[in-house]
Amino acid sequence: MRRYMICFILSAIVALSSSPVFAASSVFEVNHDFYPYYPSLIKWNKSNAGFTDPAVCAGCHPRQYEEWTGSVHALAFQDPIYQGELNKGFKAVGHEITRQCEGCHSSAAVVMGEIKGPGLTGLSPLALAGVSCDICHSISGVTHWQTPSHEPENGSFILTPGVDTQNGLTLIKRGPYKPSEGCGGGFHECTESPLHLQADLCASCHQVYHYDSHFPIEATYLEWKHGPYAQKEIMCQDCHMVDIETFKRAADSFQKPTRQEYHHYFNGANYLLYYLAKSAAEKAGDKELAASLEQKYEMAIERLKSAADLEIFPVYRNNRLTDVKVRVKNIRAGHNLPTSLTNVRQMWLEVTMRDEKGNVILTSGQLDEKGNLMPDTRRFNSDGMGRDFHFAIDPWIVTSFSRHDTIPPRGYKDVYYGVMPMKNNKRILIEAKLRYRQASQEEAETLLAAVPADINLEAIYGLKKVPALPIVDMVEKKMFINITQR
Ligand code: HEC
Ligand code: HEC
């Protein structure tokens, strides 16, 4: 018994001391000296100049601070869905690998060595602030083409918050303008940065690769780059750093917003996170923040509703209606629809056909009593697959997709629904809805159940159990169709 015990301890020591389990690959060679925080590819131009808490920037830039507060970037580290997944990853593969996640969800705290795993306890306001002011405005360059995949991935940017000088240190903030007289108010110097007007600024974090196989699990930047918006120089900023009306104008007419129209909203599709954060703000008695989160929530829903369109066409064969074709169009997303976590997000068609008496003759895309999608539902997303070619969801397991069915920018997908021959009917009614939610009910419950012990969902968010996830109806269309072609 004792001998077994010693054997067990010895093998445990060997397992623990052997450095991270990255498989050597000649396809994706890794230069570990160049990338000291691997598998995060962030780099830090080290000096005595540290990173600044956003509350300090707020003193001189109150507008930007207010817009950013409550944004998905501000919540990127505290997000309970993220913390739940991080905790699962931490337990499954360890911190050597989850550092990759932290590199994008709270970069400064990774280079400063502050974050050592999931949870919020004992962390500085800067670490908790996620993708904060001093991440973006300290980015001095990118290493997109030196990465193992030779594409932007896993935080491939360089952070230079400042430099050492003879009289101590100087903070340098990079932005869209030529430095004006007194720029920085004595607190920082300013540098004009063309990178800040390019999608490349966002690319490093919006291309998420598997930590070892370098498979692009989230590919928003490359979807954009190989699409019509990049060709017309409509950047991420032009749709995500403006209000909804300006975004629609940029998307429809390829017209760039004016400099005054930019705001620090970083609004996307994640209405669920605003909803959770709003509950937390209400619980904490912060009415102002709750109101701002309500606005951000409405904005995300409005964005989703303006992203897509549906068209319905009859298909006749030998004069008889045999199919109904539903065309799903991505009209305003600058990348595929949906994008990013395509193996988690759900977008699907719900279709109902009725005869003249109102009897249902076909349904597709309904939810079952547990809130899950029926197996034959036409979904527009992807399925992840692990090394064993089995279905997988977690980002440390997914090394390829077995199905990838998102809609490219300005593109469409057609779906056919068969119609049985019918007597005594001149026409049928078809109703089609394009529906969206952040995740399946099951996945949301799994992730929220996995949050680290120091995040008490009931105390912070007032959540006793996970409610039915809200679903957004992006587009709804109805049409009567004749059974015979005239
Ligand atoms: C290259 C940067 C990057 C890396 C590395 C990264 N993420 Fe993310 N993560 C993102 C971005 C960008 C999004 C937002 C995408 C979206 O909204 O669909 C995101 C979204 C998420 C979400 C969804 C949050 C929500 O509220 O729906 C979870 C969960 C998550 N990440 C967990 C992880 C975990 C765990 C890891 C490490 C295994 C990781 N991420 C690594 C950039 C990254
Ligand atoms: C995700 C990256 C990102 C984050 C986070 C971010 N910014 Fe910016 N910021 C930008 C970009 C990009 C621009 C240029 C926008 C444009 O085209 O005018 C900008 C512009 C600015 C400007 C120039 C004036 C203006 O508004 O256009 C100031 C000042 C500024 N940011 C301050 C801040 C402060 C303060 C915070 C934190 C509260 C912050 N930023 C957070 C990316 C970021």
Ligand code: HEC
């Ligand atoms: C003491 C006041 C003060 C503080 C604190 C301050 N700034 Fe500024 N900053 C200014 C002034 C003044 C300008 C000139 C333009 C303006 O008025 O917005 C400026 C300009 C900028 C610009 C535009 C630079 C350009 O060339 O386009 C950015 C970006 C910026 N600040 C980011 C930050 C960030 C990030 C922080 C926190 C780390 C911060 N600032 C803290 C006063 C300050």
Ligand code: HEC
């Ligand atoms: C340091 C890494 C980083 C950089 C740089 C960055 N992002 Fe993000 N971004 C994230 C992470 C991480 C999330 C997701 C956080 C979460 O869901 O918990 C996110 C979320 C978002 C969202 C919200 C997505 C949703 O589901 O609602 C938008 C929009 C966005 N980013 C746009 C941008 C734009 C535009 C830029 C460039 C100006 C940019 N980001 C630069 C890391 C980054």
Ligand code: HEC
């Ligand atoms: C032409 C406008 C447009 C451009 C350009 C654009 N987006 Fe989007 N983006 C949208 C719309 C609309 C949505 C909501 C529908 C969706 O989720 O795809 C969205 C959603 C997102 C989301 C949320 C995805 C999720 O799962 O919640 C992220 C993250 C994002 N965009 C990042 C980016 C980045 C990074 C770029 C630049 C590489 C970019 N976007 C360029 C319009 C745009």
